[in-house]
Amino acid sequence: ERSLLGLKDLSRSEIESILDRAAYWEAQQEKVTPVLSSRFVANMFFENSTRTRFSFEMAEKRLGAQVLNFAAAASSVEKGESIYDTVKTLESMGIDAGVIRLKPAGVLEELAGKISVPLINAGDGNNEHPTQALLDLFTMKKRFGTLQGLSVSIIGDISHSRVARSDLWALQKFGAEVKFCAPRNMAAPELEPYAKYVPMEEALKSDVVMMLRVQLERHEKGMQNSAEEYRAQYGLTVERASKLSKHTLIMHPAPVNRNVEIDDELVECEQSAIFKQMSNGVPVRMAVMERALK
Numbered sequence: 001e002r003s004l005l006g007l008k009d010l011s012r013s014e015i016e017s018i019l020d021r022a023a024y025w026e027a028q029q030e031k032v033t034p035v036l037s038s039r040f041v042a043n044m045f046f047e048n049s050t051r052t053r054f055s056f057e058m059a060e061k062r063l064g065a066q067v068l069n070f071a072a073a074a075s076s077v078e079k080g081e082s083i084y085d086t087v088k089t090l091e092s093m094g095i096d097a098g099v100i101r102l103k104p105a106g107v108l109e110e111l112a113g114k115i116s117v118p119l120i121n122a123g124d125g126n127n128e129h130p131t132q133a134l135l136d137l138f139t140m141k142k143r144f145g146t147l148q149g150l151s152v153s154i155i156g157d158i159s160h161s162r163v164a165r166s167d168l169w170a171l172q173k174f175g176a177e178v179k180f181c182a183p184r185n186m187a188a189p190e191l192e193p194y195a196k197y198v199p200m201e202e203a204l205k206s207d208v209v210m211m212l213r214v215q216l217e218r219h220e221k222g223m224q225n226s227a228e229e230y231r232a233q234y235g236l237t238v239e240r241a242s243k244l245s246k247h248t249l250i251m252h253p254a255p256v257n258r259n260v261e262i263d264d265e266l267v268e269c270e271q272s273a274i275f276k277q278m279s280n281g282v283p284v285r286m287a288v289m290e291r292a293l294k
């Protein structure tokens with residue numbers, strides 16, 4: 001039984017085996033294969049989610065697991081109960097694994113040291129979002145056949161992005177080249193040793209162009225650049241997209257701020273994998289839950 005806290009410390013072969021198993025689950029015709037039918041999983045979201053929350057639930061139910069859904073807003077967290085006491089409470093009741101999303105970075109690691117059931121990171125502040133990066137790698141591998149030598153530009157709000165971090169750590173293990181492009185107030189200086197910051201024009205020459213959501217809710221002083229200014233300088237506009245190589249894959253973890261980091265017309269265009277990423281999240285999370293519980 002294994003936790004998944006991040007990809008920085010996960011080996012390339014462990015990541016490969018999750019991706020291979022995701023391919024297996026993706027190929028299954030049966031909607032439900034009840035390999036986890038006697039296992040109880042709690043999805044504990046202390047921060048809002050649509051994709052991660054529901055694709056974990058889809059994945060768990062497709063494996064026949066018994067699913068408990070916890071939303072902080074409808075719980076005793078509202079009365080001041082701590083994250084630790086909440087998770088310990090569910091553990092005491094007999095859950096076999098917990099999927100957990102937390103706002104403050106680093107709390108998950110501390111929690112994992114005190115909780116004995118496997119914990120799966122569903123988003124840890126701006127630290128890591130490992131299942132998002134796994135589904136991103138799965139999407140890239142399906143499109144290009146290999147990750148080795150792939151150039152991947154991650155564009156936008158790097159400083160607040162757990163997706164950028166998990167993708168960086170994972171892609172580097174596979175010999176892909178990660179480049180960042182960000183306005184000065186959205187850059188993460190501590191990541192400079194690992195990925196070069198390039199201007200927008202250069203970022204758009206990569207095999208994968210991954211746009212990040214501007215995380216308005218995480219900018220303490222509000223957004224310094226207006227949405228229009230941001231779009232003009234760092235957005236994937238229809239005009240910029242028309243100059244992309246035809247083989248370039250457009251990605252975005254979503255939710256999307258349409259017409260801010262990516263134009264409305266591009267979200268479902270032929271080169272976009274945005275909704276494919278969401279579909280791929282289910283088999284990837286099936287592989288992660290099976291690894292945690294079997």
Ligand code: CP
Nearest residue numbers: 049050051052253254
């Ligand atoms: N990509 C992602 O994590 O989306 P949610 O916040 O909706 O889960």
